Amino acid sequence: MEKTKGNQKEIIHKILQRIKKYWFFVFLSILFAAVTVILTLYVPILIGDAINKIVTKGAVDFKGLGSIIIKIIVVIILTALFQWIMSICNNKITYHVVRDLRSEAFHKIEILPLSYIDNHSYGDIVSRVIADVDQFADGLLMGFTQLFTGVMTILGTLLFMFSINVTVTIVVVCITPVSLFVAAFIAKKTHVMFKKQSETRGEQTALIDEMIGNQKVVQAYGYEDKAMERFDEINQRLEKYSLQATFFSSLTNPSTRFVNSLVYTGVGIVGAISAVNGRIDVGKLSSLLSYANQYTKPFNEISGVITELQNAFACAERIFELIEEKPQIPETSDAVSLERVRGEISLKNVGFSYVPNRPLIEQLNLEVTQGKRIAIVGPTGCGKTTLINLLMRFYDVNTGSILVDGIDIRKLTRKSLRSGFGMVLQDTWLKAGTIRENICMGKPDATEEEMIAAAKASHAHGFIKRLQNGYDTMISEDGGGLSQGQKQLLCISRVMLCQPPMLILDEATSSIDTRTEVMIQKAFERLMEGRTSFIVAHRLSTIQEADSILVMKDGHIIEQGNHKELLQKKGFYSELYQSQFAR
Numbered sequence: 001m002e003k004t005k006g007n008q009k010e011i012i013h014k015i016l017q018r019i020k021k022y023w024f025f026v027f028l029s030i031l032f033a034a035v036t037v038i039l040t041l042y043v044p045i046l047i048g049d050a051i052n053k054i055v056t057k058g059a060v061d062f063k064g065l066g067s068i069i070i071k072i073i074v075v076i077i078l079t080a081l082f083q084w085i086m087s088i089c090n091n092k093i094t095y096h097v098v099r100d101l102r103s104e105a106f107h108k109i110e111i112l113p114l115s116y117i118d119n120h121s122y123g124d125i126v127s128r129v130i131a132d133v134d135q136f137a138d139g140l141l142m143g144f145t146q147l148f149t150g151v152m153t154i155l156g157t158l159l160f161m162f163s164i165n166v167t168v169t170i171v172v173v174c175i176t177p178v179s180l181f182v183a184a185f186i187a188k189k190t191h192v193m194f195k196k197q198s199e200t201r202g203e204q205t206a207l208i209d210e211m212i213g214n215q216k217v218v219q220a221y222g223y224e225d226k227a228m229e230r231f232d233e234i235n236q237r238l239e240k241y242s243l244q245a246t247f248f249s250s251l252t253n254p255s256t257r258f259v260n261s262l263v264y265t266g267v268g269i270v271g272a273i274s275a276v277n278g279r280i281d282v283g284k285l286s287s288l289l290s291y292a293n294q295y296t297k298p299f300n301e302i303s304g305v306i307t308e309l310q311n312a313f314a315c316a317e318r319i320f321e322l323i324e325e326k327p328q329i330p331e332t333s334d335a336v337s338l339e340r341v342r343g344e345i346s347l348k349n350v351g352f353s354y355v356p357n358r359p360l361i362e363q364l365n366l367e368v369t370q371g372k373r374i375a376i377v378g379p380t381g382c383g384k385t386t387l388i389n390l391l392m393r394f395y396d397v398n399t400g401s402i403l404v405d406g407i408d409i410r411k412l413t414r415k416s417l418r419s420g421f422g423m424v425l426q427d428t429w430l431k432a433g434t435i436r437e438n439i440c441m442g443k444p445d446a447t448e449e450e451m452i453a454a455a456k457a458s459h460a461h462g463f464i465k466r467l468q469n470g471y472d473t474m475i476s477e478d479g480g481g482l483s484q485g486q487k488q489l490l491c492i493s494r495v496m497l498c499q500p501p502m503l504i505l506d507e508a509t510s511s512i513d514t515r516t517e518v519m520i521q522k523a524f525e526r527l528m529e530g531r532t533s534f535i536v537a538h539r540l541s542t543i544q545e546a547d548s549i550l551v552m553k554d555g556h557i558i559e560q561g562n563h564k565e566l567l568q569k570k571g572f573y574s575e576l577y578q579s580q581f582a583r
Contacts (some may be wrong), residue, residue, distance in 0.1 A: 139312020
């Protein structure tokens, strides 16, 4: 419980740090809240005065009564106006803070290490940025709208009541702590449940995202029932935590209402006795009873606010967890840009593992001269794609170093390093937009002629022209109605357009028919001339012309040479080749 309390203090501090930027709106909100409360509390005094004008039969002061009624109308109009301005200020504060949080979260996602993205479901990350921020906004807005006004109403009411009758006010003050104790006790219980609710909601979002994104696979393998079982299990947990959170939070309002009824009863009894004894008049008794209602009303509202704030704090905790994640290793202050790339790459005693104490690559050494074509082959899980990740600095080596043109890549800016490589992966990636935007992603200033030439080189021009709007056809992020092969051709077009000094082809033609593959291989041959190229392939027929073939197994290069040399060695490569081409 102490840990939760400490966490809440930290979260509140972080929220206040972000609100501090908008101190002017906060000042205005507090100012208008104070004015609104004062005007609201002034109305019972006017009503009490009005009652005193009509308390005696046959002696109604109509002139004085009319003046008071006009005052009441003016005060009510001013109160409504100031409340409206206060609401505008509160909305400004809330949605500026929410905008900043979302910007911080999205910016952090952009600089998080790839290992974080690999180890967290996309749905959970999306849930933090969208659903949790929305829940936080609701709690924060309610806090500003009702918390300031409620606290000021309580304090202001006590002051007005003290000015009318001290005895009655002391009765109110003595009963008040009971309401505060009940609200505080329940608030502690609700935070834990709201946090579990938020986490489970993120888990559910992740599952829905996964199932929708892979619906074809789900249906192809008859996984629908299993998916429903997983969803039902998470849904039941969400129901359980939501009900518990709602149960505890719903206790607050009736509990405080019961205590507030005691307050009203106390004021009524003590006030009535004072009126009978002549210590106060009927108008002031009416004002006291009105104040008793106004005094207790904020407690009911604040109890609801506390419930919403507990939910908001639970969501804020998840948002801050994302925002405060350690970013990828920052670039050094003296990081240089890679210019006039030659493409000489050197790996010296490289060691790497995704999981500590489970090494994947150990003592890997490799020298690649400018313009050489290096093929990487080996069984699944041997480290081929990991080597590509290290070259692109998606992951940093644990030991050793990787040099490009004699410079350690950790001393280069990531942007310049990655812009020196052109990548075509087995897994295609397209963004929601036009075909044109997807091809020109790496070179936005490309001319129409350059774009079409790249599409023709990758043999994508033909199918693009057959689309309804050609290069201006809109596609979704998963490629919409395009086949896997067509999506891969667009990714190849992207590289053909950029003409990068170094190439990485990771199963680049895996989804393309044999006839088109032969033509694209010829285009790649022209593209790779004079460029350092790394080719990851399982089909050994595509790498026979490579200058050097690296045969990897268990994170080590066990054989190295060209196609003929490796066949003559009759080693592991020869076995792989024979397994594919033997009759």
